[in-house]
Amino acid sequence: MLSFKDIRQGLLVALWFIFLTFPLLVIKINPIENSVNWRWLNMVYVGSFSFLIYLITRMVMARKLERQKKIKLGLVKEKVAWSIKLFSQPRLYLPLLAAVAVFFLLFPGLFSTYQVNIMITALMYVVLGLGLNIVVGVAGLLDLGYVAFYAVGAYTYALLNMHFGLGFWTVLPIGGVLGAIFGILLGIPVLRLRGDYLAIVTLGFGEIIRLILENWSSFSHGPSGISNISRPGFFGIELSLEMSIVYMYYLTVLMVLFTIFVVNRLQDSRIGRAWFALKEDEIACQAMGIDKMKTKLTAFSLGATWAGMAGVMFAAKTTFINPASFTFLESAIILCIVVLGGMGSIVGVIVGALVLILMPEYLRAFSDYRMLAFGAILVVMMIFRPQGIIATLRRTYTVKGDLE
Amino acid sequence: MQPILNVQNLTMDFGGIRALDHLSLQVHSGEIVALIGPNGAGKTTFFNCITGIYKPTKGDLLLTPPGKKTKKLNGLKPNKVTEQGLARTFQNIRLFPNMTVLENVMIGRHCRTRSKIFGAIFRPPGTRREEEEIIQDSLDILKKIGLAQLANEYAKNLPYGAQRRLEIARALATNPFMLLLDEPAAGMNPQETLELDELITTIRDDGLAILLIEHDMKLVMNISDSIFVVDYGKKIAEGSPEEIAKNPAVIKAYLGEEIEHA
Ligand SMILES: Nc1ncnc2c1ncn2[C@@H]1O[C@H](COP(=O)(O)OP(=O)(O)O)[C@@H](O)[C@H]1O
Ligand SMILES: [Mg+2]
Numbered sequence: 094m095l096s097f098k099d100i101r102q103g104l105l106v107a108l109w110f111i112f113l114t115f116p117l118l119v120i121k122i123n124p125i126e127n128s129v130n131w132r133w134l135n136m137v138y139v140g141s142f143s144f145l146i147y148l149i150t151r152m153v154m155a156r157k158l159e160r161q162k163k164i165k166l167g168l169v170k171e172k173v174a175w176s177i178k179l180f181s182q183p184r185l186y187l188p189l190l191a192a193v194a195v196f197f198l199l200f201p202g203l204f205s206t207y208q209v210n211i212m213i214t215a216l217m218y219v220v221l222g223l224g225l226n227i228v229v230g231v232a233g234l235l236d237l238g239y240v241a242f243y244a245v246g247a248y249t250y251a252l253l254n255m256h257f258g259l260g261f262w263t264v265l266p267i268g269g270v271l272g273a274i275f276g277i278l279l280g281i282p283v284l285r286l287r288g289d290y291l292a293i294v295t296l297g298f299g300e301i302i303r304l305i306l307e308n309w310s311s312f313s314h315g316p317s318g319i320s321n322i323s324r325p326g327f328f329g330i331e332l333s334l335e336m337s338i339v340y341m342y343y344l345t346v347l348m349v350l351f352t353i354f355v356v357n358r359l360q361d362s363r364i365g366r367a368w369f370a371l372k373e374d375e376i377a378c379q380a381m382g383i384d385k386m387k388t389k390l391t392a393f394s395l396g397a398t399w400a401g402m403a404g405v406m407f408a409a410k411t412t413f414i415n416p417a418s419f420t421f422l423e424s425a426i427i428l429c430i431v432v433l434g435g436m437g438s439i440v441g442v443i444v445g446a447l448v449l450i451l452m453p454e455y456l457r458a459f460s461d462y463r464m465l466a467f468g469a470i471l472v473v474m475m476i477f478r479p480q481g482i483i484a485t486l487r488r489t490y491t492v493k494g495d496l497e
Numbered sequence: 498m499q500p501i502l503n504v505q506n507l508t509m510d511f512g513g514i515r516a517l518d519h520l521s522l523q524v525h526s527g528e529i530v531a532l533i534g535p536n537g538a539g540k541t542t543f544f545n546c547i548t549g550i551y552k553p554t555k556g557d558l559l560l561t562p563p564g565k566k567t568k569k570l571n572g573l574k575p576n577k578v579t580e581q582g583l584a585r586t587f588q589n590i591r592l593f594p595n596m597t598v599l600e601n602v603m604i605g606r607h608c609r610t611r612s613k614i615f616g617a618i619f620r621p622p623g624t625r626r627e628e629e630e631i632i633q634d635s636l637d638i639l640k641k642i643g644l645a646q647l648a649n650e651y652a653k654n655l656p657y658g659a660q661r662r663l664e665i666a667r668a669l670a671t672n673p674f675m676l677l678l679d680e681p682a683a684g685m686n687p688q689e690t691l692e693l694d695e696l697i698t699t700i701r702d703d704g705l706a707i708l709l710i711e712h713d714m715k716l717v718m719n720i721s722d723s724i725f726v727v728d729y730g731k732k733i734a735e736g737s738p739e740e741i742a743k744n745p746a747v748i749k750a751y752l753g754e755e756i757e758h759a
Binding site for chain 2: 355358359362363364365366367369370373374376377378379380381382383384385391395487488489490
C-alpha cells in the first residue's frame with residue numbers, strides 16, 4: 094500500500110523534524126565545563142518516531158480515500174457511524190443510559206472527596222461546553238472570549254456575597270441575567286462581524302474583562318482575588334466540608350441535567366432551527382425572512398447566560414476566585430471541548446468535556462507532557478475525525494398521516 | 498390595473514461599474530414575467546436590489562401587496578422584504594445543505610410563526626400547536642412540489658434538479674404573493690425543465706405572480722406573459738413573447754442564440 098514515494102517523503106519529514114528539534118533535544122550546553130554535550134541518541138529517536146508516524150498517517154489516509162472511492166462507485170455501503178447506530182436503537186442505549194445515571198448518582202459514595210471534587214470540575218465544564226455549544230456548535234459564531242461571561246458570573250456571586258451577604262440561590266439567576274446582559278451589550282456591536290473577525294474581537298473582550306478584574310483593585314481586589322465566598326446553603330443547615338462537597342456535586346449534576354434539558358429543547362425548536370440555518374448560509378437565511386442580528390444575538394446571549402450561571406457555581410465551589418482563573422486558556426479549553434466532542438452534539442460535548450478535563454487529572458504522572466498530549470490529540474482528531482467524537486444528526490420527523 | 502411590483506429607474510453602481518442603468522419594470526398580479534439578457538447583463542443584481550441584499554444607488558422599488566397599501570422597498574433588510582411577501586431563489590443554489598429537506602422548508606415558515614425562547618423551553622400548548630402546523634404545512638408544500646418522499650433526506654444529498662425544486666418549496670413556505678426565480682432551470686435536463694415548466698404554471702394558477710430570470714428560451718417563450726430584455730444593465734426591449742422574438746435589438750444582443758427556434 095505504501096509506495097517508494099511515501100517512504101522518501103517520510104524520510105524528508107523525519108529530517109525536517111530532526112532539524113527542528115536539533116537545538117533543543119540534541120545539543121546540550123554545559124555552561125560550567127564550557128562544553129557541549131551531543132545527545133545523538135535523541136536525534137535517532139526523533140527521526141525514527143516521526144518517520145513511523147508519517148507512514149502510519151499515510152496508510153490510514155490511503156485506506157480512507159480507497160473507501161470513499163468505493164462508496165462513490167457504489168461497491169460498498171457507507172458505514173453508519175457507531176454513535177448513530179447506538180442512538181437509533183433504544184434497546185442499546187437505554188441500558189447504557191441507566192448505567193450512566195446510576196454511576197453518577199452513586200459517585201460520591203464510591204469515590205473519595207478528591208475524586209468528587211475533580212468530577213464537579215468536569216461537570217462544570219460540561220455546562221460550559223453545552224453553553225458554548227449553542228454559540229459555536231449550533232449558531233456557528235466563533236466566540237474566543239467565552240470565559241469573560243464565566244468571570245462575570247463568578248465575580249457577581251463573589252461581590253454580592255461579600256458586600257451584601259447574598260446567598261448562592263439568589264445570585265444564581267442574577268449571574269445568569271448579568272451574563273445575558275453582557276452578552277447582549279457585547280453582541281450588538283460585535284455580531285456584525287463574521288468568522289475570524291468575530292473570533293478576534295471576542296478574544297479581545299475576554300482579555301479586557303480579565304485586565305479590568307486584575308487592575309481595578311478597589312472593585313475586584315485585583316490579582317489577589319476574593320476569598321471566603323459562601324458555599325451553597327442547604328435549607329439553612331450548616332454542612333461539614335465533606336458533606337458540602339457532596340452537596341455541591343449533586344447541585345452540579347442537577348445543573349447539567351437542567352442544561353441538557355434546555356439546550357435539547359432549544360435545538361429542537363423554531364429558534365434552534367434558525368440558529369443552525371444561520372450557520373449554514375446567512376444570506377439564504379435572511380432571504381427566508383430570518384432576522385440575522387436578532388437570531389445571532391439570542392444565541393450569543395443565551396450562551397453567555399449559561400457561562401454566567403456556571404461562573405456562580407464555580408465561585409461557590411472553590412470559595413476563592415481571582416482573575417487567573419479566567420485566562421484565554423480557559424476559553425480555548427471550552428472551545429476544544431465543543432470541537433472535539435462534536436459541534437452541535439449534546440452527547441458529544443458531554444463526552445468531550447469528561448475526556449478533556451478528567452484525562453489530564455488522571456494522567457498527572459505525565460503532567461510535564463500534558464499540553465503536548467492535549468495538542469497532539471487535537472491535531473490527530475482534526476485530521477481523522479473533523480466532525481468530533483460524536484457527529485450531530487439532524488432530527489427526522491414522522492407525521493401522522495403519511496410521507497407517501 | 499396597478500402593478501404589484503413597480504420598479505422605477507433602478508440604478509446600481511459597483512464602484513465605477515454601472516450594473517443597472519435606469520431600469521424600469523412592472524409585474525401585475527397573477528403574471529409570469531421573464532427577465533432575460535446575456536450573462537453579466539445585471540439580472541441577478543436586479544433581484545439582489547429588490548430583495549434588499551444590495552442597496553440601489555438610485556430608483557424606486559414599490560410593492561403593492563394585494564389588498565394593502567403601496568410600500569417602498571428601498572432600504573428594507575432582506576428579511577423584511579420577505580415578510581412583505583416577496584420570496585426568491587438563488588442562481589447558485591443556497592440551500593441549508595446539512596439540514597433535512599423538510600427542515601429546509603420549515604425554515605421558510607420561520608417568518609410566519611412566532612414562538613420565542615420561552616416557548617422553546619417550556620413548550621406551552623400554543624407552541625406545540627404552532628410546531629405541528631409548521632411540520633404539516635411544510636410537508637404539504639413538499640407534496641405539492643413532489644419531494645415529500647425525500648423529506649428526511651439531507652438537502653446536500655439531493656440530485657441537482659431536486660435541489661432547485663427544494664429552493665422553490667422553501668420560498669413558497671414564506672407565504673409570498675410574488676416569487677422571484679433566478680435561473681431555476683439552470684443545469685436541468687430537458688425532462689426536469691419540462692416538469693419545472695408545469696410547476697411554475699401551477700404556482701401561477703395558485704394566484705402568485707412570478708418574476709423569472711431564465712436562459713432557457715423555450716421555457717421563457719412557453720410560459721411568460723411578458724418579457725423584459727436587459728443588456729449591460731439597460732432595458733433594450735419589453736413586450737409579449739411574440740413581440741420579443743421579432744425584436745431586432747434582442748436578436749442582436751443574443752447574436753446567434755436560437756431565439757426564433759422557440
Ligand atoms: N457585488 C458586486 N460587486 C461588483 N460587481 C458586481 C457585483 N455583483 C455583480 N456585479 C457586476 O454586475 C454585473 C452584472 O452581474 P449579474 O447581475 O450577476 O449578471 P447576470 O445575473 O445578468 O448574469 C457584472 O458585470 C458583475 O460583475
Ligand atoms: Mg445571474
